[in-house]
Amino acid sequence: LEELAERAKMRLPQELSGAGSRDDPERAKMREEERQKLQTALRLNRFAAAYYRERLAQIPEAQAYFQKRGIDSLATQGLGRNFYLGAAPVGWDGLAKHLEKGKAPLPLAQELGLIRASQRGMGHFDLFRGRAIFPILDMKGKVVAFGGRTIPELAPPPEEGAKDSGPKYLNSSESFVFRKSKVAYGLFQAQKHIREQDEILLVEGYFDVLGLHAGGFENAVATCGTALTVDHLQIFKRLGSRVVVLFDSDRAGEEATDRAMELGLQQGWVLHGATLP
Numbered sequence: 001l002e003e004l005a006e007r008a009k010m011r012l013p014q015e016l017s018g019a020g021s022r023d024d025p026e027r028a029k030m031r032e033e034e035r036q037k038l039q040t041a042l043r044l045n046r047f048a049a050a051y052y053r054e055r056l057a058q059i060p061e062a063q064a065y066f067q068k069r070g071i072d073s074l075a076t077q078g079l080g081r082n083f084y085l086g087a088a089p090v091g092w093d094g095l096a097k098h099l100e101k102g103k104a105p106l107p108l109a110q111e112l113g114l115i116r117a118s119q120r121g122m123g124h125f126d127l128f129r130g131r132a133i134f135p136i137l138d139m140k141g142k143v144v145a146f147g148g149r150t151i152p153e154l155a156p157p158p159e160e161g162a163k164d165s166g167p168k169y170l171n172s173s174e175s176f177v178f179r180k181s182k183v184a185y186g187l188f189q190a191q192k193h194i195r196e197q198d199e200i201l202l203v204e205g206y207f208d209v210l211g212l213h214a215g216g217f218e219n220a221v222a223t224c225g226t227a228l229t230v231d232h233l234q235i236f237k238r239l240g241s242r243v244v245v246l247f248d249s250d251r252a253g254e255e256a257t258d259r260a261m262e263l264g265l266q267q268g269w270v271l272h273g274a275t276l277p
Contacts, residue, residue, distance in 0.1 A: 186220060
């Protein structure tokens with residue numbers, strides 16, 4: 001009911017909020033507070049996604065990087081729009097200032113992993129800086145997290161006390177809206193095609209998903225910086241009966257494929273494998 005009301009932009013009657021807890025006002029109040037916090041967090045992530053999308057149009061190096069990887073990131077039709085690709089500027093606190101200007105709740109933004117408090121006790125700085133940005137959506141199309149890939153031409157300065165600018169790929173930290181063991185990148189965009197083809201193509205990274213979708217394989221998804229989990233398999237089973245594992249052809253990819261197939265067997269599911277040169 002809450003989801004349908006949100007879609008229709010309608011407010012539920014008071015007696016329906018906290019359903020199932022009418023005899024416990026305190027519990028109903030807690031449920032309502034949790035629901036409000038969840039809705040605020042999702043709006044905050046969407047606000048950040050719009051910021052990154054707008055910044056992409058202002059950062060030629062980011063546009064060139066996507067183009068180099070075969071993706072027309074600014075296209076108003078196709079991958080750029082469907083995956084809401086973006087870019088984070090190099091500056092320390094662009095998003096933090098944008099959130100502050102928009103009167104967004106900074107403590108919640110910090111809890112979601114969008115920003116961090118300065119070690120000097122003065123303001124906040126952005127988690128993602130000088131990176132290509134990949135919003136991660138849940139099955140309902142809500143932005144629950146972000147992935148970022150360093151753009152070589154925009155190598156940001158190191159964080160306070162760090163020796164370098166961090167890992168090549170960086171994901172949002174886990175939070176009450178993001179559990180990486182239960183989310184797959186591209187699944188929102190792919191679910192229709194998975195049902196039609198009764199098949200999931202499981203790959204390793206963001207660009208693998210984008211490249212396959214660009215080539216017409218729109219049933220491709222990727223785990224978000226983690227190995228395949230039982231939760232992933234349970235989600236996949238609700239969409240299709242066949243999983244094809246298409247990981248990198250190096251030693252690490254082969255080992256990850258073996259682990260994925262073993263996990264599938266433990267769950268009574270034979271996963272298929274494919275390799276590319």
